[in-house]
Amino acid sequence: MKQSVFTITENAPLTGAVYRLRLAGDTSAVTAPGQFVNVALPGLYLRRPISVSDASDGQLTLIYKVVGKGTEAMAAMAPGQTLDVLSGLGNGFDVSLAGDAPLLLGGGIGAAPLVLLARRLRAAGKTVAVVLGFNTRDEIFYENEFRAMGCDVTVATADGSCGVPGFVTDALPEDYSFYYACGPEPMLRAVYDRAAGDGQLSFEARMGCGFGACMGCTRQTAAGPKRVCKDGPVFRKGEILWDA
Amino acid sequence: MSVTLCGVELDNPVIPASGTFGYGYEFAELYDIDCLGTFSFKGTTKEPRFGNPQPRIAECRSGMLNAVGLQNPGVKAVIGEELPKLGKVFHKPVMANVSGFSVEEYAYTCARLDAHPQVGWLEVNVSCPNVHGGGMSFGTDPAAAASVVRAVKAVTTKPVIMKLTPNVTDIVSVAKACEDAGADGLSLINTVQAMRIDLKTKKPLLANGTGGLSGPAVFPLAVRMVYQVYEAVSIPVVGLGGVSSAEDVIEMMLAGATAVQVGAANLRDPYACRDIIAALPGVMNKYEIKTLRDIIGGAHG
Numbered sequence: 001m002k003q004s005v006f007t008i009t010e011n012a013p014l015t016g017a018v019y020r021l022r023l024a025g026d027t028s029a030v031t032a033p034g035q036f037v038n039v040a041l042p043g044l045y046l047r048r049p050i051s052v053s054d055a056s057d058g059q060l061t062l063i064y065k066v067v068g069k070g071t072e073a074m075a076a077m078a079p080g081q082t083l084d085v086l087s088g089l090g091n092g093f094d095v096s097l098a099g100d101a102p103l104l105l106g107g108g109i110g111a112a113p114l115v116l117l118a119r120r121l122r123a124a125g126k127t128v129a130v131v132l133g134f135n136t137r138d139e140i141f142y143e144n145e146f147r148a149m150g151c152d153v154t155v156a157t158a159d160g161s162c163g164v165p166g167f168v169t170d171a172l173p174e175d176y177s178f179y180y181a182c183g184p185e186p187m188l189r190a191v192y193d194r195a196a197g198d199g200q201l202s203f204e205a206r207m208g209c210g211f212g213a214c215m216g217c218t219r220q221t222a223a224g225p226k227r228v229c230k231d232g233p234v235f236r237k238g239e240i241l242w243d244a
Numbered sequence: 245m246s247v248t249l250c251g252v253e254l255d256n257p258v259i260p261a262s263g264t265f266g267y268g269y270e271f272a273e274l275y276d277i278d279c280l281g282t283f284s285f286k287g288t289t290k291e292p293r294f295g296n297p298q299p300r301i302a303e304c305r306s307g308m309l310n311a312v313g314l315q316n317p318g319v320k321a322v323i324g325e326e327l328p329k330l331g332k333v334f335h336k337p338v339m340a341n342v343s344g345f346s347v348e349e350y351a352y353t354c355a356r357l358d359a360h361p362q363v364g365w366l367e368v369n370v371s372c373p374n375v376h377g378g379g380m381s382f383g384t385d386p387a388a389a390a391s392v393v394r395a396v397k398a399v400t401t402k403p404v405i406m407k408l409t410p411n412v413t414d415i416v417s418v419a420k421a422c423e424d425a426g427a428d429g430l431s432l433i434n435t436v437q438a439m440r441i442d443l444k445t446k447k448p449l450l451a452n453g454t455g456g457l458s459g460p461a462v463f464p465l466a467v468r469m470v471y472q473v474y475e476a477v478s479i480p481v482v483g484l485g486g487v488s489s490a491e492d493v494i495e496m497m498l499a500g501a502t503a504v505q506v507g508a509a510n511l512r513d514p515y516a517c518r519d520i521i522a523a524l525p526g527v528m529n530k531y532e533i534k535t536l537r538d539i540i541g542g543a544h545g
Contacts, residue, residue: 001273001274001514003515045508046303046308205298206298206299206300206302208310208511209510209511209512211514212266212270213264213270213511214264214310214312214511215263215295215312217300217301218312225294225315230270
């Protein structure tokens, strides 16, 4: 974990509600794909946790959906402005579990943290399949970016306006070595129930601190109570328990 | 900057509040937490507790609400697993925060933590607004609070600081009852019972319905209560509630606090306590304060 100031280099919409924020600063605390940052915003008391979409030397990319006051404030920010960021939060995905042909499953904005994961897996020579689920064709983002990395990409839309009609679970390939999933909880639960084999799933939560101090985001797991922010946000399939 | 809290000297009066600092290790990754006066670790109960369902956190204009509900691994695991790790990153007496659901349970947990060599004070929480049938129900009734004090004092040797709730009409009567029953100190205020309603679902945002409000929104309320309690008792008062700066620390001490806890500020800014301690000498200088001990209760006539 590191607190530092980043400077906005780009902040532009990818779709109606999804924005891409590019930042320059110290990315040394980002050690794994699937980690997140916690962003302090003027006038808002709590920081806002946002997954890291991509990171390389000194460049940080966040892809976020405008859903409330915090993300509205983020969307209004302009290049040149600075942000107070806690970086390197959470455990992230474990790329060592991937096997030869991993499957990446992203639901909506849940596709964001799969970008750095796909990059790392491709760099390690893996055959990577990506299934992205969206509500409708206007919400699709990064299909081409995943293809450009050499991933085999399938898109599903809930309204059938593009690609496979239905959810990511309607577009699961036959063979893969391990899966990684990120998206809203109903999607994660469907993946957990329907995708064969082992996997890691990344969860969202309302957080207080984002670094393990307040116990605000705890969920029950097979290994006892775990903090989504510190022990997660990524959990192995076998650890996960669902609310009744 | 040193002060003496119930006979134990603190290098400075700044104390991270229970529930905002875990057992210290997350913060020790960021800075040397030996700079703190002490800290009050996560509230401990006899048995392990998962706490309340999600969501547990909400926000407001100048603060936050929590309904964590005393999640903790239970006193046995705290002593066996957490305190050994805490001892590696913090090398001063620590404040043990205790909660319970019966007088016997408070006494059981306090007796065990009292025996731990690093525990310097027991902070007994009779003020958690987020649990049912315990916590705050002991702190809203002077006689019930006094019964907890007597039970804990009977089985412990270390200073007992009673953590009081602001969710009462007359905090002074609870404070006096605790003093009369033998409490060595008081800390106040715990969070203020509050609620947010989600306009999308049109239902309370927190799964628990209500939560505890903390942060700058409650600071003036906390200053008022510390001021009133200081007038009425002769045992030391630990002031907390929305403290976010060195100026707030001094204001709280002028109201009557011997030491000052910092809570919600740690969650927004993990360096908050380190930075407040670093800023104190400059702010003391600005207001011509030579020693902090001399200003305790200075606002009183």
